[in-house]
Amino acid sequence: MPAPELLETILDDVMATATMPYDDWHRLWPDPFTAMAIPVGGGRQYQCTRTAIDAAHTLTRQSWDAHADLRQTIARKVFDKLSFTAIGDAIAACPRHLPQGQTTGAVDDSFYQMMAADYEANLQAGSARARPDLDRHIPCHLFDTSQNVLAFNVGPVAFRPRADWIAVYVTDPAVLHHVQQVENGMVTFDDFTRQALAQGSAADELQAWEVLSSLRGYGWVATVRMQGHEPARSHEKASVIVGLAIDVIGLRFHLEDARLLTKSGRQHLFSEARLATTMTGQFLKGSSSSRAGLGGPPGALAAKMLAEQPFLNDAGRVLDAYVSARNTSKAPHLVERWANALYWFGEARREASDFMAVVDYGCAADGLSGAGGDAKAMTEFAEAALNPKAAPTGAGSLSVSDAVSKIYREGRNKLAHGEDSGLFEDQSDTRAIGDNLLSLLMNELTPEIAEIIANRPQILTVPEDHAYRALITRLKSRS
Known part of the structure; x- marks a missing residue:
């Protein structure tokens, strides 16, 4: 009506x-x-x-x-x-x-x-x-302060060490004074909390406490400007965008290191309290934790991140195109598929269950390739990206075709359709293949899509199947 x-x-x-x-x-x-x-x-x-x-x-x-x-x-x-x-x-x-x-x-x-x-x-x-412009700030764990990694951007997301972020955004001198007292150890956070929340406390004390309690123990802060978004929606989208940017950084690290790169709200992978009782009623208390954020020899990661900046710039160009388009509608097909595949990939890495991780990797492979569930098309795409000259694989090595089949045909399809009962089964080998396959694909495809955005944007306007044919041809033509 x-x-x-x-x-x-x-x-x-x-x-x-x-x-x-x-x-x-x-x-x-x-x-x-x-x-x-x-x-x-x-x-x-x-x-x-x-x-x-x-x-x-x-x-x-x-x-x-x-x-x-x-x-x-x-x-x-x-x-x-x-x-x-x-x-x-x-x-x-x-x-x-x-x-x-x-x-x-x-x-x-x-x-x-x-x-x-x-x-x-x-x-x-x-x-x-209802839609103000806001800078959204998402605390995160990236690198230990001993690494001296400088602030950097991944497209629309600016990553700053905690001290740098405070210097940029805490502009009220009275608020900054309180924050720095706690940061420098002159006042403990617990003591300042009692002071700021006491009846009759000053407004600058309360604001300083709000800043400190939001930062909590995080060493980095990611900032993304959300223009023309209602506040609840801007936080929701900013959280996803920052997560994608962190997953981009994780592409340049091995799985176990990448899982230590986290943002606010994803701590479940890193600390867990465990409680049990024996049959006689005795309590057993345990815990499992991993220190979030990457460390290493002093300065090693600073040098690595500088070396990775060209890739981060490429990924940032694609992420920026995605975020800009998503302010009004969907992004161009190749950009939209890249972002969704990156999300599936990140979820697979964070997933506690091998069962779900394999499904996530399979979905990422399908989405990134534009295959629409066609394993043959998926294989053609992956081979164009990873083995464009069809070079023979060495003895005992897994071919690209076999990796796709293992992740999608034997993994994602059988698990998602219930042919295999994968919950509580050991899927660690398949999961490892999935992470290797998808990380390689994302690392190969990201610069190519960034180049299309910068120099051949007309490809983003043609029908999706034509765009993929052009992309596959381009992948195969690389030296």
């Missing part, structure tokens, strides 16, 4: 309910805490019945489906509230669309068309107010 007809249904119901006694209206509520009402700006509301609520939900869903830019930048629950308020404000503006002097009687279709235009304008205005 188009918007004018839905708004007519809503308005008719609101008008019919306006004179209903409160007790009669209240009995129609689904529960005591969910009033059947359409909100209006200023804290007011129009009472209504289920008829108007259902029509408002239908209109909201239609608007959500019609606005890709709003889907990208506003959380669904927030959008629903904005839409209902836009409906209420459109109702409030109805009198101005009546012919001069008319207060009652029938109206024609143009009245509801103008009401629909009001609703759309209200929705856009409310959405604009």
Whole structure:
């Protein structure tokens, strides 16, 4: 049903309910805490019945489906509230669309068309107010401070050591003073917490505590600018984007080292308390932990990260293209598939279960290759990337074709479809093959896609199957 007809249904119901006694209206509520009402700006509301609520939900869903830019930048629950308020404000503006002097009687279709235009304008205005530009900061573990790794970027994500981040973003001198006292060990965090949260504490103390408690024990902070996003949505997307950037860094490290690169919210891989009791009732307490963040000989990782900067620049170009496009809609096909495959790859590395890791690696291989579940096409793509001249493999080595078959045909397909009961089974060998295959593919493909973005962007505009043929041809033509 188009918007004018839905708004007519809503308005008719609101008008019919306006004179209903409160007790009669209240009995129609689904529960005591969910009033059947359409909100209006200023804290007011129009009472209504289920008829108007259902029509408002239908209109909201239609608007959500019609606005890709709003889907990208506003959380669904927030959008629903904005839409209902836009409906209420459109109702409030109805009198101005009546012919001069008319207060009652029938109206024609143009009245509801103008009401629909009001609703759309209200929705856009409310959405604009709800979408500020924000720098989102995600604490993370990357490298030990002894490594002296300098700040660096992966496309839109800026990674800074903790001290550098504080120097850039804690700009209020009073707040900075409190933060530095704790950072320098002059005041313990616990003592400062009691001071900042005490009754009558100063505003700068509370803000300093909020900064310190957010940083917690993390040595690095990742920052990404989210332009025109509603706050809940900006945090959600920023968290994913930072995770992708960290997975990019992990591509340049072996699996066990890469798993030590983490962001806030992914500590489950690194510390776990364990509790058990014997049959006689004795408690057994244990724990498992890995120190997050990479260390090594002093300065070794600083030199490595400088050497990796060309690759990080390439990956950053692809990630930037993905983030920019995702502000309004989907990214170009090759970019979209790269980002999704990188996410699957990162999830596989973080996954506690071999069973799920193998499935994740298989999904990453399928998505990155654009094969659509065709193992033959997947193999052709992987061979073009990893063995473009079809050189024979050495005795005892695993061919690219066999690796794809092991991960996708024997791994992902059989596990996901239930042919193999993989949970609690040892899949460590297959998992290792998957990590090697996907890390090699991502390392080979990332510079190629970055080059396409920079110098051959027309490939991103042709149909996906044509783009993949062009990419495979390019991969095979490398010396």
